[in-house]
Amino acid sequence: MNRPSPEPAVRRLTVPPVPAPESAPLDLGGAGIAVTRRHLTRSGEPWIPVMGEYHYSRDRPGNWERELRKMRAGGVGVVSAYVVWILHEEVRGRVRWDGHLDLRRFVRTAGEVGLDVVVRIGPWVHGETRNGGFPDWLQELPVHHRTDDPAYLAPVRDWYAAIGEQLEGLFLSDEGGGPVIGVQIENELYDQPGHLGTLRTMAEAAGLRAPLWTATGWGGARLPRGRVLPVYAGYPDGFWEESATGWPDFGPMHFSFSTRRDDLSVGADLRTAPGVEDVVEDAAGEEDPWPFATCELGGGMQVAYHRRPLVDPDDVAALALTKIGSGSAWQGYYLYHGATQVPGELAGTQESQATGYPNDLPVLDYDFFAPIGAAGAQRPHFHRLRRQHLFLQAFGAELATAPAVLPEPDGVRWSVRANGSRGFLFVNNHQPAAEPLPAVDGVRFEIGLGERNVTVPREPVGLRPGAYFTWPVRQAVGEIPALTATAQPVTQLLSDDGSLVVLAAVPGIPVELQIEGVAPDDISGADLEVAGDLVIARPLRDPGPDCVVRAGRTTLVFLDEAAADALWKGQVAGRETLLIWPGSAWFDGGFRVVLPSGDQVVRACPPLALPQEPAQEPAGPVFSRHRVPGASVSHPLQAPRFGQVLTAPVRTGGSAGRLSAPTDGDFAALDPVALPLPGEPLDENLGQDGQLVLRVTWTGDALRLYAGQRMIADQFWSGRDLEVDLTAHRDEIRSGGLWIRAFAWAPGSGVHVDPRVRPHATGPVLTVHAARLDVVRTRSLS
Known part of the structure; x- marks a missing residue:
C-alpha cells in the first residue's frame, strides 16, 4: 500500500517584542554620530556603515581617486587604512609624508570622492608587515613594547603627534566637518586594556578628535571599559593555519547565524598565550551592550608559502550576508582593495620567518584576492557584495533597529x-x-x-x-x-x-x-x-x-542573478540613476565604464543622454538601452618556455617550523626567461585613464616578475592568475624588458594548495599556460 509523503515541516520562529534601543555604555559619539546598544545613528537616523580597507601607502597616489571611486561605486561608504609607522619613519626623527605616504592627501581625496575615513593608527598594526609596522629602531629599543612603559610611550607620543598634524582639520568633529569619523588604536592586543586606554588619551591629546574609537576585540581581548567599540573579524579561511589543515575548524562559525562575535583563531599564531575571555563584559556583567561591529570580514585571503587558500567569490558574499543576518551593525572588510607591499628605503616590509614570524609571505604580493584587486580589477565578489551594500543603503535604517x-x-x-x-x-x-x-x-x-x-x-x-x-x-x-x-x-x-x-x-x-x-x-x-x-x-x-x-x-x-550582479546605483549628470552593466565601472559625475573589446549594451533608468539602441532592440518597460562601443584591446603574448624546471629547496623555519619560501639567493640562481611584449601598447599615449595590465595564467610554485633588473611583482601559486599593473613601469620595460624567474611545483609538496587545483603530476610542474596584455580604456557616460 502506497502511503502519501509526509507534509514538509514548516520552520517556525516567533519574534519577541523588541524594546527601544538605549545608549551604549561607551564614551563615544558626537558630530551627529551616536552609538546605541544595538546600532549606530547618524543625524538621528539609524545607520549601518559599510567599510572597506585600502592601504594608501601600498598603492600609487595617482591611482587613489580612481580606486576610491570604485570602492564607493561598490556601495562602500567608509574607507579604512593602516598608517604603517615603519614606512613613515624608518630613521628616527625623519617622518615622511611625501608621495605614496601622503596621508593628508589620501584622506582629503577620500572626502572629495564622498567617503568617510577610519584611520588605524597603531602604533602596532600588523597588516602582514615586518615588526607589525614598528620601525627597526623602535623594535630594537630596550623597552617593554605595547605597554605603558614610559620609555615606549615617549616615541609613540611623537608618532601620534605627527599623525595629528597631518590630519588637522580633517575630523568630522572639526569646524566644517572633515571625512575622518573614527580612529582604531593598536591591533590584536588582547591583554593590555589599560594601555589601550592610554593610547586613546594620547591620541586625543595629539589632536585626533574622532566621534568613534575602536579596537579589535577578537582573541578574547580585554578592552578598556567604555573607551572603545570592539570590532571583530570573520574569514572564510586562514593562511596562518598549518599546511596539513584542511578547512579550518573556525570556518563553520562564519557561515552559521549566531550571536557569537569573537573568533579566537584570528591572530592566534602571533599570541604568546591563549585568549583570556570569550566576551567582553561591562561592569554589570551583561554581555556586549553595544552594537556588533566588524572591521575584518575577509574580502578574500592572503597566501603564505606553506598555506595558500583558494577563496571563492561566493564564500566572501555568503559570509558577509550571514554576519548581517546575525545582527551586524557595521560591515567592515579586510582587504576590500588589494595592495602591493612597499619596501622601505632601508629594508623590505615583508612579513617572513627571517623577521621573526611563523610564516613566509610574498615580498610584494598583497592582492588578498580582494573584491578590487591590486591592479584594479573589480572581481565577481565586488559585484555580489554591491548587491548587499545597495540593500543596506536602501533598507539599512529599517534593518539597523531590528x-x-x-x-x-x-x-x-x-x-x-x-x-x-x-x-x-x-x-x-x-x-x-x-x-x-x-x-x-x-x-x-x-x-x-x-x-x-x-x-x-x-x-x-x-x-x-x-x-x-x-x-x-x-x-x-x-x-x-x-x-x-x-x-x-x-x-x-x-x-x-x-x-x-x-x-x-x-x-x-x-x-x-x-x-x-x-x-x-x-x-x-x-x-x-x-x-x-x-x-x-x-x-x-x-x-x-x-x-x-x-x-x-x-x-x-x-x-535574474546575472542582471542583479550587474546593477549599479549612483549619480549620473546630477540624477540618481540605476544601471545594468556587466563589466567594470565607477561614478565620476557620469558613469565611467571600462570599455569592452566589443560593443556592449548598458541599461539605464532614467535614460542616459546617449543614443538609444536601434528599433529591433527596443527599450524595456523600465530600463532604456544604450550601445557602448568597444575600445579596449587585449594582446595575447607568447607564453615563455622554461629551460630550467627546478623545484625550490625544502626548508622549514620560523617560530612554528613551517615550510620556508625560496630566498633571494635561490631566485638569483635561476635563469631569467623573457616575456616578450608587443611594442605598440607600450609606446602609445594611453591618456590619464589608461592602464596596461599583464595577466599570466600559470602553474608552479613561486614566481618573480622583473622589469629589467628590478622585481615588480611576485606570487606563490595558488590556482589564481598573476595580475600586474605595468602602467608605471613602461620605461623600465622598454629599456630592460620583462623577465620571469620561477620555481616548479614539486611532486609530493607539503604546501597546502586547494585540492581542486593541486597538481597530481609525478614530476615537477612549471608552465605558463597563457599570457596577455590588456590595454584598458574607459569612457564616462551621462
Whole structure:
C-alpha cells in the first residue's frame, strides 16, 4: 500500500517584542554620530556603515581617486587604512609624508570622492608587515613594547603627534566637518586594556578628535571599559593555519547565524598565550551592550608559502550576508582593495620567518584576492557584495533597529531580523567547497510578528546548495504598505511620480509576492490570487530586466542573478540613476565604464543622454538601452618556455617550523626567461585613464616578475592568475624588458594548495599556460 509523503515541516520562529534601543555604555559619539546598544545613528537616523580597507601607502597616489571611486561605486561608504609607522619613519626623527605616504592627501581625496575615513593608527598594526609596522629602531629599543612603559610611550607620543598634524582639520568633529569619523588604536592586543586606554588619551591629546574609537576585540581581548567599540573579524579561511589543515575548524562559525562575535583563531599564531575571555563584559556583567561591529570580514585571503587558500567569490558574499543576518551593525572588510607591499628605503616590509614570524609571505604580493584587486580589477565578489551594500543603503535604517532572532537548529541555517510587525528573513546554504552544504527540500518558514503569522513561501520550495539570500517580511517597500516576497530587495528609487524597487530572484525558487494594502485591481504584470487581506502575485515573466509587476504607484522589477550582479546605483549628470552593466565601472559625475573589446549594451533608468539602441532592440518597460562601443584591446603574448624546471629547496623555519619560501639567493640562481611584449601598447599615449595590465595564467610554485633588473611583482601559486599593473613601469620595460624567474611545483609538496587545483603530476610542474596584455580604456557616460 502506497502511503502519501509526509507534509514538509514548516520552520517556525516567533519574534519577541523588541524594546527601544538605549545608549551604549561607551564614551563615544558626537558630530551627529551616536552609538546605541544595538546600532549606530547618524543625524538621528539609524545607520549601518559599510567599510572597506585600502592601504594608501601600498598603492600609487595617482591611482587613489580612481580606486576610491570604485570602492564607493561598490556601495562602500567608509574607507579604512593602516598608517604603517615603519614606512613613515624608518630613521628616527625623519617622518615622511611625501608621495605614496601622503596621508593628508589620501584622506582629503577620500572626502572629495564622498567617503568617510577610519584611520588605524597603531602604533602596532600588523597588516602582514615586518615588526607589525614598528620601525627597526623602535623594535630594537630596550623597552617593554605595547605597554605603558614610559620609555615606549615617549616615541609613540611623537608618532601620534605627527599623525595629528597631518590630519588637522580633517575630523568630522572639526569646524566644517572633515571625512575622518573614527580612529582604531593598536591591533590584536588582547591583554593590555589599560594601555589601550592610554593610547586613546594620547591620541586625543595629539589632536585626533574622532566621534568613534575602536579596537579589535577578537582573541578574547580585554578592552578598556567604555573607551572603545570592539570590532571583530570573520574569514572564510586562514593562511596562518598549518599546511596539513584542511578547512579550518573556525570556518563553520562564519557561515552559521549566531550571536557569537569573537573568533579566537584570528591572530592566534602571533599570541604568546591563549585568549583570556570569550566576551567582553561591562561592569554589570551583561554581555556586549553595544552594537556588533566588524572591521575584518575577509574580502578574500592572503597566501603564505606553506598555506595558500583558494577563496571563492561566493564564500566572501555568503559570509558577509550571514554576519548581517546575525545582527551586524557595521560591515567592515579586510582587504576590500588589494595592495602591493612597499619596501622601505632601508629594508623590505615583508612579513617572513627571517623577521621573526611563523610564516613566509610574498615580498610584494598583497592582492588578498580582494573584491578590487591590486591592479584594479573589480572581481565577481565586488559585484555580489554591491548587491548587499545597495540593500543596506536602501533598507539599512529599517534593518539597523531590528535585532537578530535565531531559531532552534532545524536543518536550515536561517535567522530573522525584525522590529514590531515587519522584518527580514536571512538564509544561508553556502559553505566553501571543502565542506559544502547539501540541498534541502520542502523549505517553508512561518514567522510570528506580533499578532500576525507570515508563511513564506506559500508552497514549499527546494533550497539549492550554495544559495544565500534575504527576503522582506511585511516590509514597507516603495509605496506598498507591507510586502513579503521570495526575492531579495536590492535598491529603490523614490520620487513624486512613484517608486521603483529592484529585487533579485533566487535561482531555483519562483518569485512569489504577498502584498498587503493594495487592491487587486491596482496590480498588473502578475497572476493574482486573493487570500483574505493578502494578494498573492506571481510575475508573468521570468526574472530579468523586463520582469515588472506594478502595484499602485510602485513598480517592482525582478532581476535574474546575472542582471542583479550587474546593477549599479549612483549619480549620473546630477540624477540618481540605476544601471545594468556587466563589466567594470565607477561614478565620476557620469558613469565611467571600462570599455569592452566589443560593443556592449548598458541599461539605464532614467535614460542616459546617449543614443538609444536601434528599433529591433527596443527599450524595456523600465530600463532604456544604450550601445557602448568597444575600445579596449587585449594582446595575447607568447607564453615563455622554461629551460630550467627546478623545484625550490625544502626548508622549514620560523617560530612554528613551517615550510620556508625560496630566498633571494635561490631566485638569483635561476635563469631569467623573457616575456616578450608587443611594442605598440607600450609606446602609445594611453591618456590619464589608461592602464596596461599583464595577466599570466600559470602553474608552479613561486614566481618573480622583473622589469629589467628590478622585481615588480611576485606570487606563490595558488590556482589564481598573476595580475600586474605595468602602467608605471613602461620605461623600465622598454629599456630592460620583462623577465620571469620561477620555481616548479614539486611532486609530493607539503604546501597546502586547494585540492581542486593541486597538481597530481609525478614530476615537477612549471608552465605558463597563457599570457596577455590588456590595454584598458574607459569612457564616462551621462
